[in-house]
Amino acid sequence: MNIFVLNSGSSSIKYQLFRWPNERPACSGLVERIGSGQATITHKVFDLQAPDAPPREQHRTLVLPDHEAGLHEVVRLLSGGIIASPAEIDVVGHRVVHGGESFTAATRIDAAVKAEIKRLFGLAPLHNPANYLGIEVAERVFPQARQVAVFDTAFHQTLPEYAFRYALPTALYTEQRIRKYGFHGTSHQYVAARAAAHLGQPDARLITIHLGNGCSMAAVRGGRSLDTSMGFSPLAGLVMGTRSGDLDPSVLLHLLGPLGYTPEQVGTLLNKESGMMGLTGSNDMRDISAALAAGDARAALAYDLYAYRIRQYIGAYAAVLNGLDAIVFTAGVGENDALVRTRVCQHMEFLGLQLDEAKNQARTPGLRDLSGPASRARILVIPTDEELEIARQCAELLA
Ligand code: ADP
Numbered sequence: 195m196n197i198f199v200l201n202s203g204s205s206s207i208k209y210q211l212f213r214w215p216n217e218r219p220a221c222s223g224l225v226e227r228i229g230s231g232q233a234t235i236t237h238k239v240f241d242l243q244a245p246d247a248p249p250r251e252q253h254r255t256l257v258l259p260d261h262e263a264g265l266h267e268v269v270r271l272l273s274g275g276i277i278a279s280p281a282e283i284d285v286v287g288h289r290v291v292h293g294g295e296s297f298t299a300a301t302r303i304d305a306a307v308k309a310e311i312k313r314l315f316g317l318a319p320l321h322n323p324a325n326y327l328g329i330e331v332a333e334r335v336f337p338q339a340r341q342v343a344v345f346d347t348a349f350h351q352t353l354p355e356y357a358f359r360y361a362l363p364t365a366l367y368t369e370q371r372i373r374k375y376g377f378h379g380t381s382h383q384y385v386a387a388r389a390a391a392h393l394g395q396p397d398a399r400l401i402t403i404h405l406g407n408g409c410s411m412a413a414v415r416g417g418r419s420l421d422t423s424m425g426f427s428p429l430a431g432l433v434m435g436t437r438s439g440d441l442d443p444s445v446l447l448h449l450l451g452p453l454g455y456t457p458e459q460v461g462t463l464l465n466k467e468s469g470m471m472g473l474t475g476s477n478d479m480r481d482i483s484a485a486l487a488a489g490d491a492r493a494a495l496a497y498d499l500y501a502y503r504i505r506q507y508i509g510a511y512a513a514v515l516n517g518l519d520a521i522v523f524t525a526g527v528g529e530n531d532a533l534v535r536t537r538v539c540q541h542m543e544f545l546g547l548q549l550d551e552a553k554n555q556a557r558t559p560g561l562r563d564l565s566g567p568a569s570r571a572r573i574l575v576i577p578t579d580e581e582l583e584i585a586r587q588c589a590e591l592l593a
Contacts, residue, residue: 196282197588198336199581201289202328204320205229207264210581211276211283214589217582218242221249221276225264233258237271262331269335283339286332287588289380289580290325291428292318293345294371300348300587303329303341311343317371318427320465342591344584349379352418357514360426374430376422378410384583385524385576386414392561393572399515401508404578405534406525407435407477411504413511421514423507429464432507433500435477438468440503470496479527479534486533501537508542518545520572529577535564539573546570 195215201208205228210219223237233256238249252271258264269280277283288303294314301307308329315322333341350358358374359367366372382402390398400414409432412422423431423439433439441464449455455463471477473496474485485493512518527534532554539549550566562575 195284195589196277197285197287197585198283198332198339199287199289199584199588200328200332201581202261202324202331204324207261207268207328208581209268210585211272212582212585213242214585216242217585218245219581221272222581223268223271225258225268228258228261228264231257233264235264235267235271237268239276261327262334265331265335280336281338283336285588285592286336286339286341287584288325288329288332288341288343289346289584290329290343291321291346291377292375293343293347293351294375295351297343297345297348298351300342300344300584300591302591303343307343317375340592342588344380344587346377346379347375349383350374350376350412350419350422353421357421372426374422374425375427376410376412376419377424377428378404378408378412378422379419380580380583380587381524381578382410382412382414382419382422383417384580385522385578386412387417388561388576389520389522389572389574390417392563392574392576393520395519398519399512399517400519401511401515401521403504403508403521403523403528403538404525405432405504405523405527405531408437409434409439409525409527411507411511413514415515421511431503433473433496433503434469436466436469436471438464438472470500473499479531483531483533497533497537501534504534504538505542508538508545512545518547518571520574521547522574522576524576524578529575535573535575543568547573549573 197212197214199210207225210222213220219240220242221239225235227233235254237252240249241247290311292314294317296310311322311326329341381404385402386400389400390396397416402412402414404410408428410422410424413420429437431439446460449460470482474482474492476482482493482496486497523535535554539547546569548566548569550564553564564573
């Protein structure tokens, strides 16, 4: 079965093709700056017989007016040996950011599902429209394939009501659906399952820490998310690359009132100009750690703030879980930035966390256990793989 996993953003398409049940992708790629005369495609083909061989890569810059043109270009690249025609794609697995309260698992897409994803535009104006467009385009390009939606929010639909409700007038929940939804669910679900399997403890009390450009944490037990740091939108919780994370709501009132910001300006400020970007001028941890090494005081404060917020959530989620068996670092920063892990694990002996600094500094691929001999709870690094998780969920749904 050929499963094509598609992540359609506002001006980009990320994809992977799986020859299921092989869990290694046959190819992957990224189309960027769609809608411009300077769109780029990076397409990688992997040798499934030689897993350690580097992929064959192609790069192109071209004119791509829209997503449909982009996906046709991808099909053209795939047709160069991977598949003979688009008809060979059996399943398209779509990443959809917001599933509201309607979707608790991967779902076969039909007219009603599309209508519901569209209805949710109001709750996820920055993400769902691009995901929806990806579905429509894929239906035209792969008309005979089964289309499946995998939602970022679905894994967190198990939160108890006292965890997902805000202390606002009830009607804002019952009529406007204002509540915590949580995001990055596919990633939390994937690393939590791997951690539980690694520990041989299906019921392990886990705190999963996804630190990419967007950052979030989840408290997971028995494969169920019990709480998570993002909320009504992906703005809540941790300090992120360009998003503020938690904030006193009065700051918004102050911006909108006395300081004269428009709602749109506040949105841009909180989503694009805050977080590490706002604190240091860069959203890339590699730049910030270089600045830190060069003695930059802003970078030092930003690191402290970033790690402090994560530590606060670890404390909170250990309380939610009534104990802790492991914390799991994942995504770009979590997998690569040893200093963030050092800072997060400092003074956490009370929770039984003791980091082995030599293991922390070693750069070995795959799942790593960084716990020292005195650690009662494990400290794990597990590379996330949202595309594989989407492919798995598609395969399970259609089995
Ligand atoms: P996204 O949320 O966009 O999927 P990723 O999980 O790929 O993001 O994470 C991207 C971020 O990871 C980058 O912005 C960068 O800050 C960080 N990152 C990537 N590689 C490294 C590295 N070697 N050391 C520190 N940080 C890194």
